[in-house]
Amino acid sequence: MEYGHGGDVYTKGVCKNIKLIDFSSNINPLGVPNSFREHLPEALDNAVRYPDIKYWELKNNIVKYLNKDFNVKSDYLVLGNGASEIIDLTLSCFKSVLIPIPSFSEYKDNALKWNCRVEYSFLKDDMEFDYEDILSKLENVEAMIIGNPNNPAGNIIHKEKFKNILDYCEKNGKTIIIDEAFVEFTGISLVSFLKELTQYKCLFVIRAITKFFSLPGIRFGFGVSRDAELIDKIKGKQNPWNINCFAETAVKYILIDEEYIKASLIWIKNQRKFLGDKLREISFISKVYETQSNFILCKLQGINCDKLYDLCLERGIVIRRAGNFDGLDSSFIRLAIKDKESNTSLINCLSNIKVNVKRGEKSEKYANIF
Amino acid sequence: MEYGHGGDVYTKGVCKNIKLIDFSSNINPLGVPNSFREHLPEALDNAVRYPDIKYWELKNNIVKYLNKDFNVKSDYLVLGNGASEIIDLTLSCFKSVLIPIPSFSEYKDNALKWNCRVEYSFLKDDMEFDYEDILSKLENVEAMIIGNPNNPAGNIIHKEKFKNILDYCEKNGKTIIIDEAFVEFTGISLVSFLKELTQYKCLFVIRAITKFFSLPGIRFGFGVSRDAELIDKIKGKQNPWNINCFAETAVKYILIDEEYIKASLIWIKNQRKFLGDKLREISFISKVYETQSNFILCKLQGINCDKLYDLCLERGIVIRRAGNFDGLDSSFIRLAIKDKESNTSLINCLSNIKVNVKRGEKSEKYANIF
Numbered sequence: 001m002e003y004g005h006g007g008d009v010y011t012k013g014v015c016k017n018i019k020l021i022d023f024s025s026n027i028n029p030l031g032v033p034n035s036f037r038e039h040l041p042e043a044l045d046n047a048v049r050y051p052d053i054k055y056w057e058l059k060n061n062i063v064k065y066l067n068k069d070f071n072v073k074s075d076y077l078v079l080g081n082g083a084s085e086i087i088d089l090t091l092s093c094f095k096s097v098l099i100p101i102p103s104f105s106e107y108k109d110n111a112l113k114w115n116c117r118v119e120y121s122f123l124k125d126d127m128e129f130d131y132e133d134i135l136s137k138l139e140n141v142e143a144m145i146i147g148n149p150n151n152p153a154g155n156i157i158h159k160e161k162f163k164n165i166l167d168y169c170e171k172n173g174k175t176i177i178i179d180e181a182f183v184e185f186t187g188i189s190l191v192s193f194l195k196e197l198t199q200y201k202c203l204f205v206i207r208a209i210t211k212f213f214s215l216p217g218i219r220f221g222f223g224v225s226r227d228a229e230l231i232d233k234i235k236g237k238q239n240p241w242n243i244n245c246f247a248e249t250a251v252k253y254i255l256i257d258e259e260y261i262k263a264s265l266i267w268i269k270n271q272r273k274f275l276g277d278k279l280r281e282i283s284f285i286s287k288v289y290e291t292q293s294n295f296i297l298c299k300l301q302g303i304n305c306d307k308l309y310d311l312c313l314e315r316g317i318v319i320r321r322a323g324n325f326d327g328l329d330s331s332f333i334r335l336a337i338k339d340k341e342s343n344t345s346l347i348n349c350l351s352n353i354k355v356n357v358k359r360g361e362k363s364e365k366y367a368n369i370f
Numbered sequence: 371m372e373y374g375h376g377g378d379v380y381t382k383g384v385c386k387n388i389k390l391i392d393f394s395s396n397i398n399p400l401g402v403p404n405s406f407r408e409h410l411p412e413a414l415d416n417a418v419r420y421p422d423i424k425y426w427e428l429k430n431n432i433v434k435y436l437n438k439d440f441n442v443k444s445d446y447l448v449l450g451n452g453a454s455e456i457i458d459l460t461l462s463c464f465k466s467v468l469i470p471i472p473s474f475s476e477y478k479d480n481a482l483k484w485n486c487r488v489e490y491s492f493l494k495d496d497m498e499f500d501y502e503d504i505l506s507k508l509e510n511v512e513a514m515i516i517g518n519p520n521n522p523a524g525n526i527i528h529k530e531k532f533k534n535i536l537d538y539c540e541k542n543g544k545t546i547i548i549d550e551a552f553v554e555f556t557g558i559s560l561v562s563f564l565k566e567l568t569q570y571k572c573l574f575v576i577r578a579i580t581k582f583f584s585l586p587g588i589r590f591g592f593g594v595s596r597d598a599e600l601i602d603k604i605k606g607k608q609n610p611w612n613i614n615c616f617a618e619t620a621v622k623y624i625l626i627d628e629e630y631i632k633a634s635l636i637w638i639k640n641q642r643k644f645l646g647d648k649l650r651e652i653s654f655i656s657k658v659y660e661t662q663s664n665f666i667l668c669k670l671q672g673i674n675c676d677k678l679y680d681l682c683l684e685r686g687i688v689i690r691r692a693g694n695f696d697g698l699d700s701s702f703i704r705l706a707i708k709d710k711e712s713n714t715s716l717i718n719c720l721s722n723i724k725v726n727v728k729r730g731e732k733s734e735k736y737a738n739i740f
Contacts, residue, residue, distance in 0.1 A: 027418060032417050040410055044407060044410065046587050047402050047585050047586075047588050048584050048585070048586070049587055081589075081612060081614075084610055084611060106610075113606065214417075216419060216420040217413075217416050217419055219451075219612075219614040239451070239452065239455050241454060241586070241589060243589075244451075244587060245587030246588070
């Protein structure tokens with residue numbers, strides 16, 4: 001848990017007033033949208049009242065946003081104090097779940113907390129989902145949870161290959177939970193399985209404003225599904241007024257902030273290419289995985305993630321060691337895609353770290369440093 | 371649920387842009403403390419980061435505040451997305467609970483949600499706790515939850531009479547959950563059972579910033595106990611980052627806002643007396659209960675709460691019908707103590723409602739309404 005979630009700048013930097021650039025936390029570097037900033041007084045005015053216990057307006061604002069591309073109804077929504085709450089409560093409704101790994105560690109942690117039995121499907125070497133393996137393992141579980149894009153590699157679900165899985169689950173009463181916390185970064189709305197919601201009642205899609213709208217501190221995410229029974233079951237486990245008034249106001253304005261959305265999509269498209277290309281030039285990075293998200297998984301050679309973490313930290317850069325992802329080892333790191341200046345600093349930092357790399361080396365044994 | 375929590379201004383007023391004065395919601399009328407308002411930019415700066423998963427600074431700020439009068443440690447704290455979360459998760463840890471009623475309906479709702487068996491102890495006619503009855507019923511339960519001050523009457527626990535109960539619970543491994551969401555309004559710190567925490571491990575005290583600091587929209591409350599096992603059990607059920615950054619910043623400044631605290635204590639002392647005295651002059655109110663909180667329970671005669679609610683609503687005033695509190699009937703209403711101007715409007719409104727009251731009448735039968 002200590003370095004399990006990224007964003008651990010509290011013990012390392014903030015507390016000691018050292019300025020670090022944090023590549024462990026996958027947040028849009030454009031920062032808090034101005035459209036929210038400008039309407040803070042409205043949020044403050046609402047602070048003196050309990051929120052509407054049914055959150056009608058909030059739900060309507062989400063529906064309007066989603067229905068630019070999809071066709072959802074207010075009834076399909078369940079709102080969470082962060083997507084974490086939705087992931088947690090959704091998993092609490094099942095006795096067994098299939099998790100393709102590596103993936104976000106909360107899936108497993110939450111499942112085990114609720115005594116939900118976990119089965120795994122390992123991603124292939126290129127970090128693509130193993131669709132055949134997934135299909136073969138669904139018989140023994142009630143549900144599956146999968147990231148789209150997935151964390152830590154940023155790969156997305158191949159819809160054509162996934163169709164058999166959807167059909168099987170729809171027919172056999174299994175639930176597919178798709179965590180789309182990062183989906184906006186793909187820039188392609190049809191990547192989302194909200195598109196398939198009208199056909200498949202077995203789908204439960206989780207979304208958040210955390211990553212794309214740069215608001216992890218505000219705590220807001222939601223689930224979308226046509227499975228009214230499941231939605232009601234989750235709601236029954238929630239506390240009243242679980243969404244704070246600042247989240248309500250943020251949602252009201254950021255989801256219609258076309259300027260922010262457009263600027264973010266331009267940034268991510270450019271910087272994803274820039275950083276990916278530059279990382280491929282680093283000698284001790286043997287593989288840069290294809291990503292559709294705002295982070296990049298890299299495989300190291302000649303150095304392990306702990307050593308590299310320390311060396312980067314000395315240079316004011318925090319990277320995400322990915323060795324604690326189930327299915328990965330200490331030869332992996334994950335890097336957030338940040339603004340151009342920060343990305344350039346990262347590349348400069350990595351370029352200045354000398355690792356003795358033997359050509360074709362695959363071993364985990366440490367090479368000499370310097 | 372529809373009129374169960376007070377503050378239901380959404381369907382009645384806000385949505386229709388009619389200005390209502392809401393006496394159903396028990397919030398400090400001094401509004402959001404300026405000390406928070408002035409530091410909103412700080413909260414916003416934190417919105418782009420995940421909160422510290424351990425909330426060290428937040429906990430330290432709470433400890434400093436409480437330790438003006440008590441002696442608590444950071445380890446004793448469990449933080450909630452509103453006191454609601456703490457009440458709910460605490461009750462989820464027990465198989466049976468005793469609830470003195472009438473009291474906040476969430477106690478029962480939450481207990482039943484977790485299949486926690488509920489036993490009741492009825493308050494006496496003067497709305498005081500029946501300490502002997504409570505003691506006699508503790509044998510059959512694992513825990514008790516009780517408000518101090520209690521909602522809806524605003525009565526506080528008589529510490530001398532409660533001692534036997536504490537001793538019994540301490541000796542027999544029962545937990546006493548004391549909901550002190552309104553305790554600051556008493557103006558007397560020793561009313562709080564945080565004072566007894568060093569002696570009694572069986573105590574679990576719940577506090578909030580909702581009511582006294584006028585911030586229900588921000589969602590923050592917490593539990594305090596020396597029972598490390600119980601604290602850990604509750605934490606184990608929580609999601610990471612359950613507290614938003616606005617709540618963190620609010621706590622940092624409002625708890626040391628002596629000006630706000632002082633002004634609030636002067637207001638509540640004066641207006642509690644003013645409103646209580648004036649209500650006692652209303653012909654169709656047969657009893658005004660003694661309160662140490664910021665709301666007043668009244669018993670009606672010659673009119674029931676639904677009829678009075680409608681008559682007040684026509685005059686722009688929302689009252690809390692108390693007929694749905696277990697143990698009360700439709701002859702009860704609860705009124706928030708607000709600023710002098712609002713309280714005067716309430717009294718004027720009530721004075722203008724003519725109810726044909728027969729002297730000594732106790733029946734629920736409607737009198738003629740004019």
